[in-house]
Amino acid sequence: MTASVSNNLKPAATADQDLQPEASKVKRIVNKEHHRLVLLEATASVMVEHGISGTTISKIQEASGVSRGMINLHFQSKDNLILAVAEHVEEEYRRCRRRAMEAAGNEPLKTLQAIIQSEVSDTVLNLRLTAVWMALRSESNSRPELLRFVDTRDRAFYCSVFRCLRKYNKLHGVDIDCRKLTLAIMSIAEGLLTDYHLHSDAFDREDALDMCWYAISRMVVAGSENSRVEED
Amino acid sequence: MTASVSNNLKPAATADQDLQPEASKVKRIVNKEHHRLVLLEATASVMVEHGISGTTISKIQEASGVSRGMINLHFQSKDNLILAVAEHVEEEYRRCRRRAMEAAGNEPLKTLQAIIQSEVSDTVLNLRLTAVWMALRSESNSRPELLRFVDTRDRAFYCSVFRCLRKYNKLHGVDIDCRKLTLAIMSIAEGLLTDYHLHSDAFDREDALDMCWYAISRMVVAGSENSRVEED
DNA sequence: CTTTAGAATGAACGTATGTTCATTCATTGT
């Protein structure tokens, strides 16, 4: 992560070598970082396949191909490794959602649709992410430090949905309860995640998106004029 | 469970003893059954407190107070015990929901409200049930036999909600998509369960019910006349 | 080429796991 930042500085640093004694160790650091990632990915895979109770050092070693001692060398302990996996997977998810929110325009319902679409897409609803999340969530009662990586009450998510609804209110002169509907929408998204986890084979993404958007558009347009939201 | 059924038959059976040789073993069976329940409850408690990966024979022994060997005597193996806990907790949940559905009248929205109310009540949303469910769900990928006890796609739940909406359609001459809204309602309920699990302390039951019912009533009444559902 | 720093290894260790089974204990039937 931080290694690649100082990577391209190396050729320029010839005059004062004493000031950058670390710059030449780049390749090693990159290698180390590479192994770190291999371990994180392997651990996630083991968690998906064997659940948290089946995630052992031996299985991780087998899946990653690196030696037994590497785990403690990189992460100090297995618990720490699990924590790092949580961090790793959560960042992946966060990055994906941020991209979806940026891509949307400033038409509130369009933005909302983009958010929902992203939430149902295979960048969020996939075996790896859902399985790891469920595993971490089930452990978060006994390991509270895991909670923040798999939370249902993400402020950023809440805010972006809330803003869409508030904007919609102003634009159409209506008065829907933005807080309640935001929570409802977040709840639906959470429900879909659980459903996907338990039925990844039978899960129909389009169908889910359809259901989701039907529900949302009904919640949003209710009471106001019967202006339907089906634009495209 | 089955033991208490034949319990009160014992005094009457004096004429033909040969036909009921089992009737006298009642007290023993009751004792055995009692220990079975103690083990199930203790295991559930350990799962809540330590997660599935922290649920060990030693901890169960400590929590239940019975001897180490009892677990294999009653359940053959630890895996089997976990399965029995799944069965046990799921039955508890199912019984509670059935009661809620029976209590409701035949006014569709009233029935729907009763179902939702039950789903948010402390008989469903409580530490024990949610924690055990989450633990089992996280393991259901590697142990598919657990799925049926913690499924998101419960047919009985689906049907009862669906019927309410269909009845509402007929009653008010509207044409909401019952399938989609049923799935949406189920999704919200699932989302609340996850949220409760991660925030049992901060969770506000009334607030959740409010949110839930606001969302549902908007979904249901949208497009039709602006007949509000706020009756009580 | 030689030296050196730090990454990588994996055998070894102590502990904890799930299971077994010879034994003890309590209840029932005679």
Added chain:
DNA sequence: ACAATGAATGAACATACGTTCATTCTAAAG
């Protein structure tokens, strides 16, 4: 009161767990 039945016990066992650390390997510096 006395066998007989089967539930309950817990020490003992083999295996698997997470962690350690003396050693080997490798890339950079002199």
